[in-house]
Amino acid sequence: MSNLRGEQSFPKAARTALADTQMRHNVGHATRSIRAKRAAAVAECPDWEQLRLAGSALKQDVLARLPELLEQLERKVTERGGTVHWARDAGEANRIVTDLIRGTGADEVVKVKSMATQEIGLNEHLEAQGITAIETDLAELIVQLGDDWPSHILVPAIHRNRAEIRDIFTRRMPDAGELTDDPHVLAMAARRYLRTKFLSARVAVSGANFGVAETGTLAVVESEGNGRMCLTLPQTLITVMGIEKVIPTFADLEVFMQLLPRSSTAERMNPYTSMWTGVYPGDGPQDFHLVLLDNGRTRVLADPVGRAALHCIRCSACLNVCPVYERTGGHAYGSVYPGPIGAILSPQLTGISGHDDPNASLPYASSLCGACFDACPVRIDIPSILVHLRAEIVDADRGGMPSVQDVAMKAAEWVMESPRRFSLAEKAVPAVRLLPTFPPWTRSRDLPEPPAESFRKWWSQR
Structure with missing residues (x-):
């Protein structure tokens, strides 16, 4: 998995983050605002707890018969004119995507916001191969143009304020003209910059929020319309999807389409929900490839306790209620998955080689207050998994010298x-x-x- 901090542990990175008062102000203000809006959106839904139970049950069912569902998904995508590739790890996934892009003759691609491609470090790999990947989500674009790292699952540029964004656009968009820090002005500058990219791109790369085994349908939800431009205009579409994102039937989308927008953007329904099933002659991309990514997920699935982390639908609700995240921001976690979910998912996906491994500090990078479980739309018991992972780390070190804590x-x-x-x-x-x-x-x-x-x-x- 792409690592943001190199070999730095969470405690060391957190001390640096705590000294950044501007970042703490930006993140604190944003998370408090999102938290309040989400609470209001959830309060409107009388059967919210029943929806959470349904979402949790569906995810448990998926993991119980994952091989069967993935084979069904592959079969349905292939029947509708798509091509399915299987990637065991980040290296294999990056090679597959690179070869597919090279096969089109393109040296530039537009991208839909995707945690899976960030996880495997796809942008960096493509750059090393002479291929430019252009992020089209506004927040991801801000991060990319600022030579920065995402700090939040839903709002990657949450650590930036308007003045900082204006400075980034002024430096990196020479044709943008005179800019103020008014959000509308900045958004319009980004739209003008991206418009030419959308119209000229021959290849797009996306992730997928859900993949329906029953029909072979892929779904992407987003709030700006940039995703739809990427998914419809280019000739070739390459989707990288974690294998845990599969769901059994099209009807199951109903549950998640109610849970996800309320938990992420605090909206009753998602502004842009794009779905596609294979290839439609004369309409949309005529060459579709689905890359099914393992990258440690099979190992996580083998852990009866830790496997619940694979239920995650990437809504970021746990980040917005976590007191540790609010004070340290996302960069301190050193992973594309920050906050409570990152504290359990990242070390499981990458594995922990020993007590000195930076990932060994992540299960200690979240409190056990339980706010994350209360907020999780699919009821992931993050505190219990944190305790489970901490115990594994302690047990792995039993053969060495006793620590100060052991003596105490x-x-x-x-x-x-x-x-x-x-x-x-x-x-x-x-x-x-x-x-x-x-x-x-x-x-x-x-x-x-x-x-x-x-x-x-x-x-x-x-």
Whole structure:
């Protein structure tokens, strides 16, 4: 998976992010606004909890018979004139897409916003091969022109304000003219810039929110119309889809089309929902390719607890309610999947080679408050998976030298085994504050003030 931070762990990256006051202001303001709008949209839906249960049940069914559904999807896409490719990992997927583009003679492609292509680092791979990939989603375009990294699943440029976006457009769009930081002015500049790209592109690359096994239909949902331009104008369309995005029947879309817009953009329905089934002669792309991406998903599926992370429909609701994400932003996670879902999905997809692996810090990069579970439209129990992954990391390190935490827990166990030792420890608590502070603990929190009187002392006097 494409990694944004190199070899830097979350704690180190988070300390850098916490010092960026402008980023914290931008992210905090945006997430609070999205959170409030989503709450209002959900409150309008009287059967919201029933929809969540239905979405969760459908995802469980998909994972229970994934091979069968994928084979059915392949068969239906092929019957309708499309070509299906299977990619075991990022390298294989990138090679497939590159060869398909080269086969058309094109050296430039337009792209629909896609987490899967970000996951495999497709843009960077294409650039190395002399092919320019142009992001057409406004937020993705801002990130791309700013030589930046996405920081949010739904709103990749959430860490940027209007003045920063104006500066980026002024630098990278020489024909844009005089720009202000008015959102309408900036949006129109982006539309003019992209219009010529849409009309000249021969190849488009997209992701897919859903793939219907029953009919071979692919679906992309977006809010700007740029996706529809990419999906209809070019001659060749290449779609990269994670294998977990398949759903059994067309009727199942009804559930997700209610859950997704309310949880992501806080809307009753999605502004642009594009669906296509293979190739239609004389209408739309005449050469369609579907790349089914594994890239660690089969490994995640083998974990009875962790596999629930594959239920994710990329709505970003968990990010907007997470206190850790709000304070550190998305870049600190070092992955295209930030926030609570990234804390469980990223380390599972890439694997954790040891305690020193930067991914080993991600399961600790989210609190266990449960707000993410309450917000998740498909009821992914993120806190339980976090605990599960933390236990795996601790168990993997059992063969090495005990950590400071291990020693502290063993000491606490010894003290608590004996009422007498526990009583003596209570009496010694006030003296603890006179000792030198413990940096790993006090770096981000204060030692609690000990009570003036312990419960045992209160009980003995009364």
